Amino acid sequence: MKAWRLGWARGVVELRQSFSNGGDLVSHFLWPVLMLVALFFLRDREFAGTGILLGTLALPSILGMNAAMGMVSMSQQLTADREDGTLLRAKATPYGVQAYLVGKVVSVAGGLIADLVILFVPAMFLVDGLVFTPLSLLSLLGVLLLGLVATLPIGAILGSAFPSARAQGLVQLPVLAMIAISGIFYPLTALPGWVQVVAQFSPIYWLGLGTRSALLPDATVVVEAGESWRSVETVLVLGAWAVVGLLIAPVLLRRMARRESGSSVAVRREKALQRVG
Template identity: 70%
Template sequence: MNATVLRAGWTRGTIELRQSFTNGADLVSHLLWPVLMLVALWFLRDREFGDSGLALGTLALPSILGMNIAMGMLSMSQHLTADREDGTLLRARAVPDGMRGYLVGKVVSVGGGLLADLAILMIPGLLIIDGLRPGGAGSWLTLGWVLVLGLVATLPAGAALGSLFSGARGQGLVQLLVLGVISISGVFYPITSLPGWVQGVAQVFPVYWLGLGTRSALLPDTAAAVEIDGSWRHLETVGVLGLWAVAGLVVAPLVLRRMARRESGSSVAERRERALQRVR
């Protein structure tokens, strides 16, 4: 991938990101989820988990930050499906290196939006939730590598899902799968309270490891007692997220190229006609 493609993708991505914060509907979507999560954290702030001495809100806030990054899979998939429906992907394919520039642009816009949502949730969350320790340089360094590795692990996976599933029905299935994984990943309640086989399934996916990584960055070391094996397992976090990143970076371009080859003006027109018939 040459510098021209990266520059074009960066320009496209920053324009889309800026538009998402100047468009009313997009701005509401950026604010709604963090606000809902802050309300949930407010009600969990005084409820303790067992005899650990830790409030559920304290445990949940870092987990939700990790979950937000994992939601990049869903955002990327939805963007790809929408652009496939309206012909944006077909237009991108028509120019040299257009698909590569398009993918870089989507990574920039979706990743930038996720980081902005993260700040919207994190800054007030640190003020209303007690027991967090985000002050040391080591905490911020850990949070940084977890978030970067998490984005690399999830955004290509989302691109692959968006290429495999088209239309509203396909996106409904993707949402169901992602929400199902989130529900068993210890986001709102420690995973050690779940059955052993559920813990094993959750550890296959990046959502749990993103939550574990952000908890290790923002919680005191004593909080590791409620985790599996009583430790933060940084090496395992790097390993699992790294495997997802490598798999996504290998598979996503192949699936995208295959999908792009099948796109044509007639297929876009056919999908548009079906959409109009549903409206009628």
Template identity: 75%
Template sequence: MRAGWRRGLIELRQSFTNGPELVSHFLWPVLMLVALFFLRHRDFGSTGFLLGALALPSILGMNAAMGMVSMSQQLTADREDGTLLRAKSLPNGMVGYLVGKVVSVAGGLLVDLTILVVPGLFLVDGIALGSAHWLTLVWVLLLGLLATLPIGAILGSVFTTARSQGLIQLPMLGLIAISGIFYPITALPDWLQWIGQLTPVYWMGLGMRSALLPAETVVVEVGESWRNLETAAMLGLWAVAGLLLAPVVLRRMARRESGSKVAERREKALQRVA
């Protein structure tokens, strides 16, 4: 655990001292802030709610949920270049590797979300800013990342090359779409509402809306309630299940890795470049 924590901090520091990665940390939040700027004074239908205020927690939830895709992509790349094979040779190497990835990906996401949310609070009106709301936002984000990032690691262990990652992005976007991130889940058919509420993405989005939106907007939620206790319970269950299952899946995947397989994948990659 200690080695994984140090590994994660090293990777996080490297991502903020590397030019292309530094640009990616700022580019997406800036684009989202531009969108919020143009939405800040628009009303959401006849509800009287400002569209910018409704969009901010949705954008935060979507970005946090996309951490699963980022985790999957990084794991697949590390498998392709032999990083996982080297981690496999260390005692408890898979656990240390997983902890390091959760720390680095979660840390990068938290910085990205901070870049978005701090200016966003000044851009849009109708956001709740009490101390209790900030506390809710923090625990929802941290617990939500612990619930979703191990899922990304499990999905990443399925793919052998970075080129195959496109197969995961469309299903993940579909999952996010039915999770109530972009619009109230109550607008969906009942059977899709049940599927959406089984995912950690829905509960993370619900928690963020409860932290940032005024109390009267709860009328569009299931049961007209923020369900904070249920949010903590569901995200906690997903976090425990993911953190227990991911190292097992990674160890089984690593057993199939060898130096010859890494060399073979590297040779194929060089042939594609050539």
């Protein structure tokens, strides 16, 4: 419990700091602004003459995609903290590693929720045809929370696997590729069959499907695979990703923390200075 309390306090401080400096503020607002621009150009376009607007389909999907991007944020921050010695300093204090991990989850999840609000509030006035009822908003919240539980451990696994911030490009490229084929900006049914199969192995697709089922009217289900929201399958797939991540991530993170030492941090810092030089 002490580790949880320390971690919560640490996470709140990190989250507050992210809204008090220019670089992090740009990060919080840049992606939502870009998504709003995309929605602006999609808002009046129809999908295949169905009368269903692409902007209406895209907004819930973008919310799910933003939640899934937490895995990239988690991975990047873990790797950066390993490289600059933050994790090593946490290791040297009582409950330090446990509190560090709890704090990282709090700060990353809190930042994602703030980014979703920054996007969602103006987008509600930009896009028509969404369903806003207490039940739909509750369903949206449930899907997003389940999505965070499913994707943040994946980010922790990726963060423990890559030794340097420079290698994080290897994480972003496949994630961006999965976003491109996961029905976020265009319905999955419009893509080739083999692409549809590959996309459905990704939590990004199921997050987008879950958010669409929460906010879109029932008539729009005709553009989905199998013309069904597949709510049960969404919960099962995201739940499976969450279970696998929660089982593997703590093992890898403990192993990563044990391997941290002053000499390993010094070597990584020297390599970083050589790249800068």
